[in-house]
Amino acid sequence: MAKFAVSLKARLLLQDHGKILLLKQTKPNGGNYSLVGGTIERKEFAIQSLIRESWEEAGIKLAEDDLELVHVLHKKSNRAHRIVLYFRAYHYIGSPQSREKKKFENVEWFSLKQLPPKLTGTVRHVLKAYNAGLMYSEMEN
Template sequence: MDKPWFHIYGAVYLLFVREGKLLMLRRTNTGYEDGKFSLVAGKLDGGEEVKQAAIREAEEEIGIRLHPDNLEVVLVMHRMSDSGEWVDFFLRVNAWEGEPFNNEPEKCSEMAWFPLEILPDATIPHVRQAISRIREGVVYDSFGWDI
């Protein structure tokens, strides 16, 4: 008997760095890790390439315009969570147009720049690990697996 196909989810996370500081957003009213800091991020909607999803999320969340040539995938994370199995793409944003602002105040209670080496204590654990691995030059990591 054939094993049924499993479902995997995808997400993009954007690293906006300016003067050694990383842009982070505090989640609110989302039902997932509310009160904790993350990056500009979102699920893949399906039918869109990773960089297209990143461009969409940046405009939706912080009103920034991006060009695909200015995006670089710096880490892929295979993650297991309570909501299922995920493949997360972390992209460094090398240039952008506009000044970031909180374009989704109903989902984001705070937006701030933090030193890359001193993230807020309330950072989502897999995001903290991903940022650490990126700083180490790692390009693939996993999270939430008992291996």
């Protein structure tokens, strides 16, 4: 049986008054809008990873009790599989801002009904599934 790589990631659907927080990537990183989050490190559980990434990327503090798993994405290519856990939160502490200027130009709030055209394909897929009430989806890249 062939071996393949698997990565595990956690992402944040931070909502406030019908809007969702998105990060705007710098041009060298694609220039698209994406969600806060990243790879779950070996020593972490998913929620711990998301709390760390939220502070590192967007300068916000989250509490474990405020995070709810709302979607799981299984994404695959010829070389690897990726499992992404999407957590929703409504409460946070801080003023969202880009703290990783080499990766993200800024943060912006968008209505779930009026998302930016330059949204990554993965985020567009996940938000569509999430808005449809699906807990799980799959996609290939």
